[in-house]
Amino acid sequence: MNIMITGGCGFIGSAVIRHIIATTDHTVVNIDKMTYAASEAALDQARSDPRHTLIRADITDAEAMRSALATHQPDLIMHLAAESHVDRSIDGPADFINTNITGTFILLEAARTYWAALPEPRKSAFRFHHISTDEVFGALEANDPPFTETTPYDPRSPYSASKAASDHLVRAWHHTYGLPTIVSNTTNNYGPWQFPEKLIPLILLNALDGKPLPVYGDGSNMRDWLYVDDHAEALALIALNGTPGATYAIGARQPRTNLDVVTTICNLLDQQHPDPAGPRTRLIRFVTDRPGHDFRYEIDPTTSESALHWHATHNFESGIARTIQWYLANTAWWHPIRTARYAGQRLGTAA
Template sequence: MRILVTGGCGFIGSAVVRHIIGATGHSVVNVDKLTYAATGESTAAAAADPRYVHVRADITDGAAMRAIFAAHRPDAVMHLAAESHVDRSIDGPGVFMHTNILGTYTLLEAAREYWSGLDADGRAGFRFHHVSTDEVFGALQPDDAPFCETTPYDPRSPYSASKAASDHLVRAWQHTYGLPAFVTNTTNNYGFWHFPEKLIPLVTINAIAGRGLPVYGDGGNMRDWLFVDDHAEALVLAVERGRPGETYAIGARQPRSNLQVVGAICAVLDELRPDPAGPHARLIHHVHDRPGHDFRYEIDPAHAESALGWRARHDFETGIRRTVQWYLDNRDWWTALQARHDSTKRLGVAPAGAAA
């Protein structure tokens, strides 16, 4: 297949690009406008392959999207481009509405126009895969069953509300126009090339530098953690095997509290890069919680595992060790990011749990 991937220079998108080029025979058209959280370095290995092309364009630009469909003739779309940081959505919700809602609408219309012009076999084989989040389902209490494909929507932040709206648009285009579309919802991802404003890279970088590790509230907020390479594998299997109108909830069965995550990072660093001043956990301190902080997210991935023939390969301990080692080995990348983003005050200072 020729797969059009939006947001392919972002964290999850770049993992998808690397997986497609490295592990399949498919080709990639990566549509990414290179916002602050996207880095070309994350797709450098793929860029050397003739099956890969990057088009710098904005998904809210309808003319550009139509031109990309006409020029590259994709067999499938994997739509990952989105604004995704909850704290940023609280501070400035407008860009989330613009990118996540208007951008998805614009892409759907370009895809529908292109799909309508295909022959019968092309229309039957085409797929529009919309990648979403478990945050659209709201928050779980300690004894609640995990989210699944039939969990009612109850978004709590501007970010999750914008993603919920985009999910509804995709399903409406599938139901009303017959566009062969489906949705995947996932939980918190972690791994390589993660922009350092999110919980795990931020804590890792702060701890390496000996800076404080501020944790929201009591640190008890729970998330289900999925290694990004495992997620990328699931997403590509979904575009190969997914059925129009379906939903696939993708998770790792690895719930941890924010405080447990921070403690695990500290323990790995104590082993890999001991600090003469003492255990890294000494840097943890608690700060006032953010507005509307959801307590718990967790996914039951049983349907996705069965339908896609997939299961997460990494347990949390293995994945977090690999991730911390990667940040130790790639200091030049994240220090350069910090230097380039002087206006991004979150780099190195946001409370742990800001992205969770």
């Protein structure tokens, strides 16, 4: 199959491409605007594989999307391109509205026109897989059951509101026009190649540098954490085998408070790379909570596990250990980002 992936140089998108190139015979057409968080290096061996093509284009450019579809003739689209950092959405929501809502609309329209002209059986086999977040469901209290595929939407931030809107557009294009769309919602991802503004790499790299480890509020906010390679495997299964009109909730059953996450990173890093100044938990600093900070996200993946014959293979401790090892071995990638473009100025969060 010929698979078009938007946002393929991003954190999750690059993991999906690495997985597809390494484990299948499919080809990949990668559409990426190459914003600040994109990294062609994250594609690893896929960069030099003839089955991978990178097109630098913006999903809000209708002509570019129509041209890419007409030229490359994909059998399915996996739509991952999105602005995704909650703090940035609070500071500047316009980019989130433009990319996540308008961009999804433009891509859907280009896909609908392309799909309508396909001959059978390619038309029947075509899929549009939209990758979303659990944040569209709002916030859970401590004793609430986890989110499922049928949880009502209740977004709380500009980021989650923009993703909720894009989810609704995707479903509307299925019900109104018959476009064979699929939606998947997932919880927080972590692992190699994650941009250093997100909680886990921010805390890890600050801890390596002996800098303060900022934790919002009292650190009790809770998230379910999914290793990115596990998510990539699930996404490929959904795209290739999912049912049009269906929703798949993807989670790892690994809930942790933000303070637990930070403490785990400190303890594992102390074991792998001891700090002569002492345990890194000494660097934890509780800072003023961000506006509208959702208390808890967690997904019940039972339905998706059964439908896909999939479950996350990494527990949180093993996944974090692998993540730490990767960042320790790849200073050449993250150090220039920290120095030139980021420098650790923005506080991290569990998003």
